[in-house]
Amino acid sequence: MHPMNGFRITLLVLLCLAIGLMFYVVACVIPAQQEAYQIYQTNRQIDQYNLLNEQHQARMKELAPENEADKVAAARQAAEKAQQERQQKITEAEEAGVLAAARRKQEAEMVQKADDELSAQTAIGLVTSYSKDWNSILFKPVTNSPITNGLIIAIRRDNNLVAEAEVDNIDTESGQVSAQLKPAEMGDTATMTPEVGDQVVVSPYESSRDLRALDNSNFGTGSIPVRSSADDGLETAIPVSDSDILPMP
Numbered sequence: 001m002h003p004m005n006g007f008r009i010t011l012l013v014l015l016c017l018a019i020g021l022m023f024y025v026v027a028c029v030i031p032a033q034q035e036a037y038q039i040y041q042t043n044r045q046i047d048q049y050n051l052l053n054e055q056h057q058a059r060m061k062e063l064a065p066e067n068e069a070d071k072v073a074a075a076r077q078a079a080e081k082a083q084q085e086r087q088q089k090i091t092e093a094e095e096a097g098v099l100a101a102a103r104r105k106q107e108a109e110m111v112q113k114a115d116d117e118l119s120a121q122t123a124i125g126l127v128t129s130y131s132k133d134w135n136s137i138l139f140k141p142v143t144n145s146p147i148t149n150g151l152i153i154a155i156r157r158d159n160n161l162v163a164e165a166e167v168d169n170i171d172t173e174s175g176q177v178s179a180q181l182k183p184a185e186m187g188d189t190a191t192m193t194p195e196v197g198d199q200v201v202v203s204p205y206e207s208s209r210d211l212r213a214l215d216n217s218n219f220g221t222g223s224i225p226v227r228s229s230a231d232d233g234l235e236t237a238i239p240v241s242d243s244d245i246l247p248m249p
Contacts, residue, residue, distance in 0.1 A: 117204040119159040125200035127155060128176065130193065135181045137165060139200045147177055154203040155194050162192045164203050 124147065125139040137155070141147060147167060155162040165179035181194070 111205070113204075118154060118156060118161060118201065121156075121201040121204065123156070123199035123201055124153075125177065127194050127196055127198040127200060129196060132193075136168075136178055137181065137194050138176045138178050140176055145202075152182070152203040153179055153200050154205065156199040156201055157192070157195070160192075161205075162194055162198055164205070 122143065124143050124145045125141045127137050127139045129138045131137070139153075147170060149167055149170065151167040152164060153167060154164050164182045166182060167177055167179045169178045171177070
């Protein structure tokens with residue numbers, strides 16, 4: 001056999017071996033290494049997760065209420081109690097706000113009704129004199145309507161309220177009745193001075209004034225506004241003090 005042919009056959013065999021080796025590496029060795037690397041990465045992530053989970057569980061155990069320091073536990077309990085008390089006050093204030101809104105609406109209706117009654121009532125007397133120094137009036141009855149001490153009367157002029165007064169003396173000889181003028185109540189607009197000839201009627205405003213006093217007695221200083229509801233837009237108030245501030249742990 002010619003030496004050249006033997007050399008070619010040797011090269012061909014070596015080339016086939018090289019190609020086979022490359023195919024083996026690509027088909028078997030590399031996928032096996034990739035799979036082993038993926039397994040390694042997965043195990044590493046699992047180990048890291050387990051470590052972090054153990055650290056988290058240990059931290060949660062340290063923060064558990066049964067493991068709290070006495071001062072921290074006491075502060076936490078005080079804060080929770082203060083929050084509950086404050087929430088209760090807010091709830092009570094919201095309920096009071098709803099009731100106050102209803103009372104204000106009722107008062108407005110009663111005042112309007114009283115205004116209408118003031119115009120419609122028959123006069124029981126006419127003012128005969130007014131004393132600024134004594135802040136009182138004298139009036140002469142013009143009907144047989146009973147008049148007693150303590151009766152609250154309204155002084156009317158042109159169907160408008162001039163002032164209110166309380167009967168304090170009835171002179172049977174002269175037939176004159178004296179009455180002490182009452183100071184203007186909250187919300188009253190009567191600021192005129194009585195004059196001779198003004199009409200006297202039984203005051204129709206007592207019930208609405210009592211309701212207003214009840215409404216305003218629930219409000220004072222040292223309070224915070226709390227919206228009563230999303231519909232009426234009204235606000236009420238609850239008292240606050242330094243003890244209402246939540247303690248920090």
